[in-house]
Amino acid sequence: MSERVALPLLRPGDPFPPLAGALPLHSAAPGLLAVGGVLDVPTLVAAYSSTIFPWFSEGEPILWWSPDPRMVLPVAHYRLHRSLRKVIQRFRDDPACEVRVDTAFADVIAACAGANRPGQSGTWIGPDMRAAYARLHEAGHAHSVETWVRGELVAGLYCVSVGRAVFGESMFTRVADGSKIALSALVALCRAQGVALIDCQQNTRHLAFMGAGEMPRAEFAAHVAWLAAEPPIDWHFQPVYWNELLPSSPLNDDQ
Structure with missing residues (x-):
């Protein structure tokens, strides 16, 4: 500074x-x-x-x-554009592909720590952070959403949850669109369980493109205070949750 x-x-x-x-x-x-x-x-x-x-x-x-302000993703505003929707439809329909939750948390956070990110020479997910979030995972407050193809972990993200408040942390991918599939699965899970917001922390063009926007910190803090006191959601992904993102109606050209 x-x-x-x-x-x-x-x-x-x-x-x-x-x-x-x-x-x-x-x-x-x-x-x-x-x-x-x-x-x-x-x-x-x-x-x-x-x-x-x-x-x-x-x-x-x-x-x-x-x-302040805080970047948040209202899951109702998540933009599943035409190309990604087709990717997810193929993923959903392929028996070799699946979303898992919390089956490889340590591998996901390690992969996030090792991911190359434009403009960054290192990672903030150092050994102390990894150990801390591993303990948070064991306590039921940190979760991984994982993209698996033919039995191989190819992408994923990890997040924090307190009650019904969900805070996104980091993603990685080894295949095209793999982390977008994991994020879409998290959005679908949140929609299915009535969670309205996912915290994204910082403003980026990519997040804005996906539907995230800025919220005044005081307003966000009020949301979190209420949600954190609620019972936690069920951190399991059911394939039927894809229906939250893949309606049967035809796609519009601008989606």
């Missing part, structure tokens, strides 16, 4: 500071809220329940973020 800022330094067990204290949109690090603390399960659950997430590179202290 080019400017010096004074951020709260968290000790293990400290509560997070108010969201209003995060660095503003046009600062050097928009959304940066605090430094330090620990990555144990109670801290991570408390963070996500307050719209806060950790994001830091290896060798840095733990950095906690809550951007």
